[in-house]
Amino acid sequence: MRLTTFSDYALRVLMLAAAERPRLITIDETAALYDISRAHLMKVVHVLVKQGYLRGIRGRSGGFTLQKAPEDINLGAVLRITEPDFTLVECFSPENGCILSNRCKLPNLLNEGLNAFVSVFDRHTLADLAVDPNWFSAVGSGRLRQRGPSVATAQSST
Amino acid sequence: MRLTTFSDYALRVLMLAAAERPRLITIDETAALYDISRAHLMKVVHVLVKQGYLRGIRGRSGGFTLQKAPEDINLGAVLRITEPDFTLVECFSPENGCILSNRCKLPNLLNEGLNAFVSVFDRHTLADLAVDPNWFSAVGSGRLRQRGPSVATAQSST
Numbered sequence: 323m324r325l326t327t328f329s330d331y332a333l334r335v336l337m338l339a340a341a342e343r344p345r346l347i348t349i350d351e352t353a354a355l356y357d358i359s360r361a362h363l364m365k366v367v368h369v370l371v372k373q374g375y376l377r378g379i380r381g382r383s384g385g386f387t388l389q390k391a392p393e394d395i396n397l398g399a400v401l402r403i404t405e406p407d408f409t410l411v412e413c414f415s416p417e418n419g420c421i422l423s424n425r426c427k428l429p430n431l432l433n434e435g436l437n438a439f440v441s442v443f444d445r446h447t448l449a450d451l452a453v454d455p456n457w458f459s460a461v462g463s464g465r466l467r468q469r470g471p472s473v474a475t476a477q478s479s480t
Numbered sequence: 481m482r483l484t485t486f487s488d489y490a491l492r493v494l495m496l497a498a499a500e501r502p503r504l505i506t507i508d509e510t511a512a513l514y515d516i517s518r519a520h521l522m523k524v525v526h527v528l529v530k531q532g533y534l535r536g537i538r539g540r541s542g543g544f545t546l547q548k549a550p551e552d553i554n555l556g557a558v559l560r561i562t563e564p565d566f567t568l569v570e571c572f573s574p575e576n577g578c579i580l581s582n583r584c585k586l587p588n589l590l591n592e593g594l595n596a597f598v599s600v601f602d603r604h605t606l607a608d609l610a611v612d613p614n615w616f617s618a619v620g621s622g623r624l625r626q627r628g629p630s631v632a633t634a635q636s637s638t
Binding site for chain 2: 323324325333334356408409427431433434436441442443450451453454474
């Protein structure tokens with residue numbers, strides 16, 4: 323199970339913007355810091371500006387910063403924008419070709435799971451992901467650990 | 481957000497095997513019915529046999545069928561096998577390169593969401609996805625609809 327790169331980058335951009343505010347940060351700086359695609363990042367920032375999460379300033383000394391306070395940025399709302407399709411399986415896509423689709427019961431279960439996932443994010447704001455700005459300047463100090471996944475063991479033995 | 485093709489196919493194979501039991505079904509038949517990759521399907525069936533969900537019979541008149549009753553096949557347990565990595569974002573992967581990883585709070589939130597998602601499947605068995613065998617023979621009758629996603633609107637306006 324994967325989130326789109328778009329969501330991953332959007333959350334990282336918002337975390338950086340929150341840590342550095344009110345300083346304007348740039349796409350080049352963000353791409354270099356996270357070592358991620360500049361082109362992809364431009365699209366992410368464009369959407370976050372358009373949706374009112376970031377304020378973009380054009381020009382040579384331009385950049386972007388948070389438009390709202392971190393506690394006013396609900397993470398469930400962000401996810402609904404950055405994961406527009408939530409195409410968990412084939413039949414969730416407009417190009418659905420699965421023959422079971424018309425009467426299958428799996429979509430209901432998947433939607434229930436999806437809503438349980440998004441509900442967790444609905445209960446949190448960007449303020450809950452606050453990163454100390456000093457962490458960014460400590461880049462490279464220490465080996466990077468894998469941080470997940472951590473799924474609880476089955477509640478049933480079957 | 482996407483499940484792996486492996487999970488998608490595994491659930492479809494189990495649903496077909498449950499509907500057709502005790503008849504032995506074949507990989508060729510399943511691949512043709514769902515119009516999916518035979519090679520990929522072989523790997524899925526291999527894992528489901530190895531894990532005791534399917535019973536495989538070799539030979540010319542061989543095939544596979546359910547090894548357990550549908551009500552004894554917990555869907556959360558299946559998902560834990562077919563989604564071995566749950567690599568929601570970069571830092572959930574062993575190839576993690578995100579500079580925030582060591583102190584970021586996002587992994588905890590993602591793991592909470594992930595467990596909420598899997599918990600929904602823990603509460604259901606294959607019996608809850610029962611498909612009338614006649615549906616399979618009615619293939620092609622009617623346009624295929626998109627079945628999801630259906631995410632509730634945000635609980636917060638922020």
